[in-house]
Amino acid sequence: MAELNHECGVAAVYHLPDRGVSPLAPPQGVEHTSNLIPRLLLDIQNRGQLAAGMTTFNPHRNQLIDTHKDVGTVTEVFHLNHQESYRTLMREYAGRAAIGHVRYATCGKDDKSYAQPFERHHIEKPKWFSFAFNGQLANYPRLRDEILSENDFHLARETDTEVLMHMICHQLSGDRRPEMIEMLTELSLHFDGAYNIVYLNALGNMFVARDPLGIRPLCYAKEGPLFAAASESVALANLGFRESSIKSLHPGEAVIIRDGEFSIQQFTASPNRAHCFFEWIYFANVASTLDDQSVYLTRKRLGEELADVETLEIDEDTIVVPVPDTAKAAADSLAFQLKVPCLEGLIRNRYVGRTFIEGANRADKAKTKYTPLPEVLRGKKVLLVEDTIVRSTTMKVLVSQLKERGGASEVHVRVACPPIIAPCFYGIDMSTISELFAPKFMDNGPLTPEIEVTMAETLGADSLKYLPIEAISRCVGFPKESLCQACIDGKYPTPAGVQLYQIALEKLELGEEENDGRAYDAPLSVTART
Secondary structure, three states: OOOOOEOEEEEEEEEOOOOOOOOOOOOOOHHHHHHHHHHHHHHOHHHOOOEEEEEEEOOOOOOOEEEEEEEOOHHHHOOOOOHHHHHHHHHHOOOOEEEEEEEOOOOOOOOHHHOOOEEEOOOOHHHOEEEEEEEEEOOHHHHHHHHHOOOOOOOOOOOHHHHHHHHHHHHOOOOOOOOHHHHHHHHHOOOOEEEEEEEEEOOOOEEEEOOOOOOOOOEEEEEOOEEEEEOOHHHHHHHOOOHHHEEEOOOOEEEEEEOOEEEEEEOOOOOOOOEEOHHHHHHOOOOOEEOOEEHHHHHHHHHHHHHHOOOOOOOOOEEEEEOOOOOHHHHHHHHHHHOOOEOOOEEEOOOOOOOHHHHOOHHHHHHHHEEEOHHHHOOOEEEEEEOOOOOOHHHHHHHHHHHHOOOOOEEEEEEOOOOOOOOOOOOEOOOOOOOOOOHHHHOOOOOOHHHHHHHHHHHOOOEEEEOOOOHHHHHHOOOHHHEEOHHHHOOOOOHHHHHHHHHHHHHHHOOOHHHHOOHHHOOOOOOOOO
16 A cells, blocks of 8 residues: 555664674674664565664774664665675674664654664763664653753654653663663653664663554564564564574563673563554565464455455456555455456556655656556456555556556455554554545444445445455454554554544544644643553
8 A cells, every 4th residue: 555654663683792603693793793784674674765774882993882874765875786885884883783773754854863763972881872763652742742841851853752762861861870671661651652662872782672562563583692673573584583583572571681691571561462453464574474473364364354245246357456565465365265367457666766756646656656557457347456545545546547547347446454544643654534535434433335335436446345344353363452453443552542533533523633733743631651
């Protein structure tokens, strides 16, 4: 789905001292373990293409920790297409430990100062640190306002990452020397939302932490002296770790590396889970396994569920066409169940990248990104499979293109997800109700066949069918109580999320949403805690 973007992804590596040399270490040696970060980030590039960066630790240089980051893709930021520039960069930032980040902005501007990791210099080594953050703090407005209520305090950026920076600094202020696990415990008392954090300081100490609800995925692996972590398992597998070594970090847990010693510790209670179901149906790489659930098998089951509710009369001219690329597994599965061909009637231009079209209208971008194939589509009854419909702009363009340029006789849209009815306040780029397609038709009521007919007419399609909401938990493999499904059922797993949704509904009712922006920007009146 070209209309939807994720906040970001994180990564970390550490070659532990006095344990020999890992066979997965770079050929340049242990002190160049940081070379693995660009490789990890490439495999989670799907989570953010706006900016990238890394911070490395090296006790043998003046800059004990040092950060390289910029706006652009991983390839651009790390000069991967220019061998000599890349090698020079890797030598300059060589280190035995490193953290990394890829960014897409749902909060804050598109410039270098917002790129992560965020580094804080200090003459005292315990206070000199860098960190990167994946997720979104739903209670950011309250935290921001509390900070700015102090006359001497100022925030230079409109992002929850800077708030997080301030709160870490506060933990280290004065004569305080908290253990990293104590610092995480205290921070968890103030945070509401999704937050995976990778942290590295000038003593060479590191932590990798996952929020107590486990909203965003976070995986790690350790074999011998080499530890690595990333937002998705595929990055660790491609680095060379055995499948049996790759695990999901439990919610409320942190990997702690202090004085070269590795441990996993619980920093806060985690009685509930709220894994974002979107990770499996759209965001994550299809080769990843998150919280022991395969992304590919989830999407395969989505297609099977779509087949179970299909009522269209199938004939010799019927074909299934996926919207590249995340809908392909569901489309293949649907076609197999219906015993019809699944063909690539839409080709995605993988080299469009972030051009000026990114800042223009979505319809122009969609036309540039997808090309219909008349030799596949002409005269066919097309079941067009998409993973989700958010704003509908892309889908309208695709339906039109399949008919006008592709020559399809009919286009029937099949969505491997229930209707998106509510914003996300935990790190997905859909922040207002008015920008969403489905609420305009559903009016806070259930989806009916009659509503689907009206929606199809709006899209220019011959029919439209969504996946039933109860199918999600079956496909992902978790009970619905362990999933965050707020964007499809309006039930938010945290107090600040509930509040923000109420603000969004009120603004929509008053007709203020378009003018005043996101509910996310509104102040919260009460303290919200996870």
